[in-house]
Amino acid sequence: MLKSPRGTRDLLPPDTALWNFVEAAARDIFRAYNFHEIRTPIFESTELFARGVGEETDIVKKEMFTWEDRGRAESDKGQSLTLRPENTAGIVRAYIEHKLWERGLNKFFSIGPMFRRERPQKGRYRQFYQIDAEIIGPAAAGSQSPARDAEILELVAALLDRVGIANWTLELNSVGCPADRTKFNEALRQALAPVVEKMCADCQRRAVTNPLRVFDCKVPEDQPIIKTLPTISQFLDEDCRTHFEEVKNILNAVHIPYVENPRLVRGLDYYQKTAFEFTHGSLGAQNAILGGGRYDGLSEALGGPPAPGIGFAIGEDRLVLSLMETATAESVIRKPDVYIAPLGGGMNREAARVASELRRHDLVVDLGDESFRLKKSFEAADKMGARYILIVGENEVAADAFALKHLASGEQVTVPRADLAQRILRK
């Protein structure tokens, strides 16, 4: 049997109602913060991600779906294309390409699929969905301000609260400027050198390949050593330090709780200053539902003008997973207001007329078939959770009044055609 490819899956009803609920809530929140939707291609030139995400990142080195396009002529060498592994690079590319700063546009959101060639596990798929938001623009427009960082964080908190995710934790850090990180990395290597032999095998490897990852070590014996290691906060320059302080000041002012995590780092090269993550329990090892940060140098790295920016990406798959602990898809689905049961030959066309009329009143209407016995229609109406069942038989058509039964109470009345919609809307 044909199956969906590894790491992909079908989203089916009723779960899709939960996805729509999340996306509708996100759109509401974005509107309140004056963000506007942008839709970029799901594949881009490979070069964009190499330059934007970072040549040396695992994402670019081994986790992208990349192929060579067919050139138009023999002499035309095919361009390397890649399914987008994240969306910030694409949005910044569009910002540059269309000179969006000229139009005064600087707050964007986007919802859609991303692709990474990783080994799948729960909450980690090869096609996954992200809700992205970015603030980007000329410094003169205030895009470098810590107020934007705080605004983004407040937006995220509002969104999580809106969809009903309780007990989230905001972890906050500043990863400084590139110069700060260089100094920090150097200090970290020096601090590790004399002690690394006493640490676990993983840490010994990390100390060489990626020293920052030592902070993620979960081995209890290593913790005392890790506590003695320097943190990035000690290496921030004046500008980064005051920026970070002001972000925290504003968060305090709007009562957004956070915990400082000096060990929080970001994997992508372009992050600077503010880095953050929202986590939620019981997602196993993949406990981050959302992450983001500031990327002041990205536009220039992609050949654009200076355009400080900050943004985040919600892992929608994980958000929905978290949501399923408390909410069921059934609770957000809209059930039919009325199920119409045509009864007897020729009644399909009469039922269609009634259904058409009721739908014009914004009622959710479903119907059976004139071949159904009444019992079957009742069972169908029950199964789909309809509020009312409406019987359209010869008697009803002759009288131009229909039997309307409230399924939960069993109360049944005869209602003239003209009064049907109002009657159903009432309760």
Added chain:
RNA sequence: GUGGGAGUAGCUCAACUUGGUAGAGCAUCGGACUGUGGCUCCGACGGUUGCGGGUUCGAUUCCCGUCUCCCACCCCA
């Protein structure tokens, strides 16, 4: 990419310590009940036991490979 666990009906799961005709509940469809449901009862449908190979008279069971999912690692949202 590495390590471990698991794949049996649409869903949730059985089928004794290497082996003997693959079962239940729920769901679906039909009937009891030709214009009044949720309950009950009866019946039917449903499977190349993930796929391929091997051992065996005989494999859901044992062995090998492979695919997929799950857990963890790497890394990351």
